[in-house]
Amino acid sequence: MDVNTKGWTKDKHIVLAVSTGVDSMVLLHELITSLKHSYSKLTCLHVNHNIRPIAKQEEAFLKQYCEEHEIELYVKHLDLSAVIEKGNSIENEARIARYQWFDLMMEELNADVLLTAHHQDDQIETIFYRLMTGRSSRSSLGMSYQMTREQYHVCKPLLTTTKSDIREYQITHDVPYYEDETNAQNHYVRNDIRNRILPSINKNKHLDTAQLIKLKDWHDEQLEVIDKEAIEFINHAIDKHPDTCHYQISRLQFLNLRYSVKMAVLDKICEKLQITRPITEKTYNEWFQKLEGNLTQCTLYTTDKWIIHIAYDKFIIMANYDVRYSPTKITHPGTYNYSHYHIDIKDDFPTEDFPLVIRTRRDGDKFKLNGVKGHKKISRLLIDYKIVHSERDQLPVIVNVKNEIIAVGTLYLQNKYNQLIFIRDMGEE
Structure with a gap:
């Protein structure tokens, strides 16, 4: 049986997620026999979903098995009753809850690698599921051998091992396990793929579902x-x-x-x-x-x-934040920051024009046109320059002591102040 041990080394603390099914029990057996020198410490985690009547019996069996083989075991009980009542996907919610607990335990145990017993048949099932449900365009078609979560890695050492190889190993070594009877219930989509659809395809001598592995490899390259x-x-x-x-x-x-x-x-x-x-x-x-x-x-x-x-x-x-800047009063020359603008008032600025006020625009704001008679609304200026809505409430509007608008951001400056006020948009750098 092929077990890929590249995901950990002899000095690592590995943790195995055990369900008591044939896959995880076979992997556990291999880890404590042929592969017992491939790591420094082995710990097991078991999640009791409290859904099936036999769950208590499975938990007791695993506790006894781990005691006999001197393996540290931790058990988590889940309450999925609320999920069942709402009619949500038990599989998805249970997986989220499991990994939340795994995250906590891996940190508490200061462990390095979490192992799961997903195998090649699971991989083919996943590829088929993602293809047929339209989940293939933005992520890998199947599972990866290794992934990273928080401070640890997750490895699937049986990912290239077939289910038949696992069952053959179980028979050869007489590995005890429990069969989950819900695996035979085809009202779950994945069970239907596993039990009915894929076997039907493989019955045709011209078809081979294992070809999906090649498709995954090509897809991942793209x-x-x-x-x-x-x-x-x-x-x-x-x-x-x-x-x-x-x-x-x-x-x-x-x-x-x-x-x-x-x-x-x-x-x-x-x-x-x-x-x-x-x-x-x-x-x-x-x-x-x-x-x-x-x-x-x-x-x-x-x-x-x-x-x-x-x-x-x-x-x-x-x-996305609602930008509102309070008016700022300026009584003397200097350098000022407003929104993401840098405003420099030169020393020779006319004292009689102080105090200045820097504020954001208001409804009806108008400024005097340069070189021609008349005024123009700030709202029209913003449209002409195609200033986006989010920026319009951040533009600094400078008003002199006579309540005249003398500057609007970097878009307008009254000719009189050409060499006296310099405004720079720092957000454009």
Whole structure:
């Protein structure tokens, strides 16, 4: 039986997740016999889901087995009654709860590697499931031999071992185990794939479900190419303001990317922003349609932390906070910061024009036009310069003692103050 031990070394503390099923019991037997010199310490973790009547008996059996072989065992009892009442997926909720406990235990035990007994048949089942449910375009088709969680690694040493090899090992070494009767119930999707669909395919002499392993390998190679393109685009085509969570993307450049690369770019940015709730492919497609349309400004996605929106020729992802700056009174020359703007009032600024007030725009604000008679509304100025909505409430408006607007960000400065006031947008660096 093939057991891949590349995921740990002789000095590591390994932990095995044991269910009492044939797969994990066979792996446990191999670890305490042929592979007992491949690690420094072995600990077992068992989760009692308290769903099946036989669960207590399985737990007692495992405790006795571990005592006989002098293996440290820890048991966790789960209460999934609330999940069952709501009609949610027990499998998914149970997995989340298991790994939350595994995380805690791996830290408490100061262990290095967690082992699970997933095998090649599980891999084929996973590939088929992801293909048939449309979960194949943004992640690997199957499971990886090794992955990282927090401060430890998770390894699947039986991932290239077939179920038949495991059963043959069990018979040869008379390994005790419990058969989960729910595995035969095909109303679970994965059970239906395992028990009915895949065996039916393999009955046809021209078909072989193991070919899905080759498809996974090819698919993973394509994902690497897509990831490289996405990373290169993020590094070279996205303008990230320094010291801020503000990504600005050329709308046209983004739309010219391949479909899969566009999704990868957004996935990676969302990961950087720690947007933990996955955004569906359907939602991405809705965004792409709006980006391709004639909308000048449109919010695509918003949470309490982030906002993603279209602004003219830009696609912007930024921190979502309601910016409100209090007015600042200036009574003498100097250098001042307001929002992300740097404002320098020169020493020869007319004393009779003090105090100045720096504030954000207000409804009806107008300023005197330079070189011609008349006034113009700030709102019109912002439209002319295509200033995005999120930026409009951050622009500093400078008002002199006569309540005249003498400057609006970097967009307008009254001629009189040309060499007296210098405004710089630090966010553009």
